[in-house]
Every structure is written in structure tokens, then in C-alpha cells.
Amino acid sequence: MLNFKGGVGKTTLSVNFAAGIANTPKPDGSEYKVLLIDTDPQANASVFMLGEYWRKHIFPSPERSLYGILDRTKRGFIKPIDEEDIIGQFSETDPRSPVFAKEKQILQDGSSAYLDSDNYWPNLHLLSSHYGLGQAEKEIRFDEEGKIRISAFGGPIYYFELLDRVSSFIRSYYDFIIIDCAPNLYTLSECALFFCDEVIIPVIPDWLSTNGINWLVLQLKNYSHKYLNRKKIVRAIVPTLWNTKELVFSRHIRILNKSLAVWKRNDMYRELLAECEIWPGLQRLASVNKAIESLRPVADYQASEQSRAQMDIMVKRLIQTGNKK
Numbered sequence: 001m002l003n004f005k006g007g008v009g010k011t012t013l014s015v016n017f018a019a020g021i022a023n024t025p026k027p028d029g030s031e032y033k034v035l036l037i038d039t040d041p042q043a044n045a046s047v048f049m050l051g052e053y054w055r056k057h058i059f060p061s062p063e064r065s066l067y068g069i070l071d072r073t074k075r076g077f078i079k080p081i082d083e084e085d086i087i088g089q090f091s092e093t094d095p096r097s098p099v100f101a102k103e104k105q106i107l108q109d110g111s112s113a114y115l116d117s118d119n120y121w122p123n124l125h126l127l128s129s130h131y132g133l134g135q136a137e138k139e140i141r142f143d144e145e146g147k148i149r150i151s152a153f154g155g156p157i158y159y160f161e162l163l164d165r166v167s168s169f170i171r172s173y174y175d176f177i178i179i180d181c182a183p184n185l186y187t188l189s190e191c192a193l194f195f196c197d198e199v200i201i202p203v204i205p206d207w208l209s210t211n212g213i214n215w216l217v218l219q220l221k222n223y224s225h226k227y228l229n230r231k232k233i234v235r236a237i238v239p240t241l242w243n244t245k246e247l248v249f250s251r252h253i254r255i256l257n258k259s260l261a262v263w264k265r266n267d268m269y270r271e272l273l274a275e276c277e278i279w280p281g282l283q284r285l286a287s288v289n290k291a292i293e294s295l296r297p298v299a300d301y302q303a304s305e306q307s308r309a310q311m312d313i314m315v316k317r318l319i320q321t322g323n324k325k
Contacts, residue, residue, distance in 0.1 A: 234273055
């Protein structure tokens, strides 16, 4: 989930895509195993999914987070990401997963309380972020060729390979991995891009947000060559935080559709955008705001709720894409 502009709903979509897939049964009735990786130092996705658990357990002890993984890797301790790094339940004998285990409620006196939720998410896991991740990212030093030297890897590697090099367990264990990126193309976002197969671009359909999409697509094209020619595709551009009452949003969605058609005819972008679509998106609805305030995914709502219906359409497309691979 990537856009260089902040405030376009990346985290909201990332968390709700992950929860939506985890909430959808496979054709055989079993559950998809889903991991969300939070690479944004703001840690909003992590706090959204964990609530007070993040503040009590991850913030004071960041070893069990992406920060801890990055720190030990820089120090030469090469260990694949495994159950010890991930927040979630791996067996029925494990303690109950803290992922969406609580629901934030506002009391009559204006104070808030975190109550146990009736809904349970054992198949949805989190690789948490931490506020220290930004500083750790700055401390990654690489040479003019983009390589860093970590003895335990047996030689220099490209800096954008850091996540990929320790990902063998999560690649084999999970059906879907969703990565919430920061609004930039710094080291961690590049690590996410090298690791991933597909990119989804959330965008508010207004002039400021849509204006940068062309440049973003160009950067993705340039980086596909940089990343050892590992093929990437843009799966979808997703309008967010819009409503049908303001005509400017509808106009910019039409502009996006026309622009995408033009880009697909451009030899430079054809392969990158061949399968890209403009999805219906997630509108600016009171139910979405309420879910965020309560630290809940919209998958908690009834299927008839508009925000749940919009997410279900997009989740179905994601699952159909994944099942083809």
C-alpha cells in the first residue's frame, strides 16, 4: 500500500484489507492466514490493531517489532522473521491473540475504556512498527552501489534486500501479506517494494492527490529495473475519503480512469499497469470513522453496512488475484 502523499487512507485500507481477507473463508471452509507488516514509523496500523497492548508491551520493548528485526540485522545477528517477532496466535494452546482483542468505548463521563471484543482474529497477525524505526532507518548506511556490508550475510547485499533476506518463514506460512508503507520512498518503503509482488495506490480523488500519481508510477517503473529486474505490477488505484455529494470527487475519478487508459498505451508503463484497475474505493462514511475510533475493522459490521459492502467488493478482488498465483 503506497502513496507518497500522506493522509490518503493507506493505513485504513491496509488494516481493513487484512481484516477482510482474514474474515473471508477459503473455498474449502478453512481460514486464510494473513500478516500485516507496518513499515511506517508512525505505527498507526500497529496501534489501530493492538490498542493499549501496543503501548504497554511494544512501545517499551521494541525488540518484538520491525525495529527489533532491523536492529539485530544491522548488528549482524541474522535470524529469519518467525513467531517470536510476530503478534498473533500460532496454535490453539497459545494465549489469545491481542490483534483486535479490545474495543475502545467512550463512557458517559467522556473517558474511554478498552473492553474485550466478542470478535476474535487468530488468523490475522501483525509485524508491528515502533516510533524508533525512523531513526533506525536513517542509520542504514550503504555505498555508491547501494550495498551494505553485514558479515553474517556472507558478503555485501543491496540495502533494499534487508526484509527479503529474512522473510523465508513468512513467505511460506501466510496466504497474504499486506504492507502498510510510510508516505515516502525511503529505505523501508524500498525494502517493502522489493519484497512485494503488487502495489495498491490509495488516493483521494482531488487535484492535490491525483496530481502525483503519474510521478509515482514513473518512480515505480524506474525502481523495477533497480530491483534486480524483479517484476512488479500496480494492482489497483483506490479512491478513498470521498463522497457522492461533492462533484469534484466524481470528476477526478473520471480523470483517473482516462489517465490510466492513456498510461496503459504508453510502452513505458504497459507492463507495470497491464492489470491495473480503478477500484470502487472506500468513501468518507461515518461508519468508517466510528470503526477507527473504536479500534475495530469494518469487517465487524453487518454485510449490509455501506462501508463493509465497499470493502467486501475489493477484498474479493484481492483474493481472486491471490488465488490465481
